Amino acid sequence: MAEGPxxxxxxxxxxxxxxxxxxxxANFLIERVAEDLGERLATVLRRFDLAxxxxxxxxxxxxxxxxxxxxxTIIAADALAHLPAxxxxxxxxxxxxxxxxxxxxxxxxxxDLVVSALALQFVNDLPGTLVQxxxxxxxxxxxxxxxxxGDTLTELRQSxxxxxxxxxxGVSPRVAPFADLRDLGxxxxxxxxxxxxxxxxxxxxxxxxxxxxxxxxxxxxxxNALSERSRRPLRRATLARLLEIxxxxxxxxxxxxxxxxxxxxxxxxxxxxxxxxPLKPGSARTRLADALGTREVSAGEKAGDGDQ
Numbered sequence: 165m166a167e168g169p170x171x172x173x174x175x176x177x178x179x180x181x182x183x184x185x186x187x188x189x190a191n192f193l194i195e196r197v198a199e200d201l202g203e204r205l206a207t208v209l210r211r212f213d214l215a216x217x218x219x220x221x222x223x224x225x226x227x228x229x230x231x232x233x234x235x236x237t238i239i240a241a242d243a244l245a246h247l248p249a250x251x252x253x254x255x256x257x258x259x260x261x262x263x264x265x266x267x268x269x270x271x272x273x274x275x276d277l278v279v280s281a282l283a284l285q286f287v288n289d290l291p292g293t294l295v296q297x298x299x300x301x302x303x304x305x306x307x308x309x310x311x312x313x314g315d316t317l318t319e320l321r322q323s324x325x326x327x328x329x330x331x332x333x334g335v336s337p338r339v340a341p342f343a344d345l346r347d348l349g350x351x352x353x354x355x356x357x358x359x360x361x362x363x364x365x366x367x368x369x370x371x372x373x374x375x376x377x378x379x380x381x382x383x384x385x386x387x388n389a390l391s392e393r394s395r396r397p398l399r400r401a402t403l404a405r406l407l408e409i410x411x412x413x414x415x416x417x418x419x420x421x422x423x424x425x426x427x428x429x430x431x432x433x434x435x436x437x438x439x440x441x442p443l444k445p446g447s448a449r450t451r452l453a454d455a456l457g458t459r460e461v462s463a464g465e466k467a468g469d470g471d472q
Contacts (some may be wrong), residue, residue: 166367167420168188171288171341172286172340174264174266174288177286178243180385181221184221184382184383184385188382191222191224192369193384193425194220194221194222194224194225194384196427197310198224198225198281198323199228200429201281201308202228202231202232204308204429205229205234208234210234211234211235211274212234212235212236212276212277212305213236213237214236214263214276214277215235215239215275215277216239216240216275216300217239217240217241217258217279217280218268218279218283218284219241220240220242220280220281220282220283221384223317224281225279225281226238226240229279230258235277237259238259239258239261240259240260240261241260241261241266241268242262242283243263243265245371247432248279249444261288265280265283265287265293266288266292266323267296268293273300273301273303275300275301275302276301276302276305276306277305277306277307278297278307278308278309279306279309279407280308280310282310282311282312283311283428285343286340286341290352291354291355293461294351294355295355295356297355298357298432303435304433304434304438305433305434307430307433308431309429309431310313310427310428310429310430311343311348311428312342312386312426313342313344313427314344314345314366314426314428315424315426316342316424317423317425318424319410319421319422319424320374320377320378320410322413323406323414324339326409327402327403331399331402332399332402334459335366344448345364345426345428348428348430348458349430350381352430355432356433357433357434358436359432359433361432362429363429364427364428365426365427366424366425366426366427367424367426367427368422368424369422369423370420370421370422371421374407374411375407376420450463
């Protein structure tokens with residue numbers, strides 16, 4: 165399990181995942197991410213014999229993997245280890261494994277592909293999880309993940325903070341912190357991935373009101389699960405002021421409010437001798453000036469010298 169700061173109450177997250185499965189989740193975001201994952205996999209010109217879907221909610225990612233034609237056996241790992249609706253039994257069914265994202269049970273060099281969608285943003289020890297994923301991949305194995313990051317739910321965070329500052333004694337943590345693109349790219353390198361790539365897809369979703377947004381977050385299992393969250397019920401006056409502030413600052417002309425979701429994509433490969441490597445300094449055989457058709461100016465020489 166994770167050592168160090170405990171940001172998220174993962175027992176609460178699991179309880180909410182069970183409730184979401186029973187009530188029916190809000191699927192639009194995971195469906196969008198799964199579709200994008202399929203497009204990214206389509207550009208990879210190889211097949212993966214053994215693939216792991218790590219913690220992705222629902223069955224959208226499993227369906228994409230099964231339909232990609234690039235994957236043999238699929239393992240689905242999450243803390244609940246239940247067969248998601250829509251995935252039937254039989255030979256094509258994924259292998260279900262009960263596993264926490266912070267303590268993977270896979271031996272080193274056993275997997276060809278690891279994917280994860282909208283799960284790793286709730287991991288307390290993300291650097292440790294990335295190291296475990298890298299170790300579990302065979303040489304030249306691929307890791308692709310999408311997680312909420314950047315300015316996700318910035319409108320809700322700002323509105324909560326402003327409302328609590330006015331109505332209550334102080335501001336309590338209501339919206340989870342999200343890592344930014346640069347930090348996540350550095351974590352990939354730190355974990356030992358080769359050819360790391362990060363990019364972000366910003367989605368702006370419009371809602372009739374902040375209450376509908378918060379209802380969707382509950383149905384995603386993404387309501388406040390911070391360990392340092394306030395245990396006091398949200399006061400009606402604070403909620404009313406939150407709704408006012410959100411509408412004043414983040415509503416369009418038709419009255420609908422905006423919610424930002426930054427989906428940060430990570431990809432990297434387990435190192436292999438066949439992969440491209442940067443050239444060593446001084447190993448170039450052609451001068452840059454020759455390639456560009458320009459005159460080289462040495463250090464200490466003014467650009468205008470010799471141009472009379």
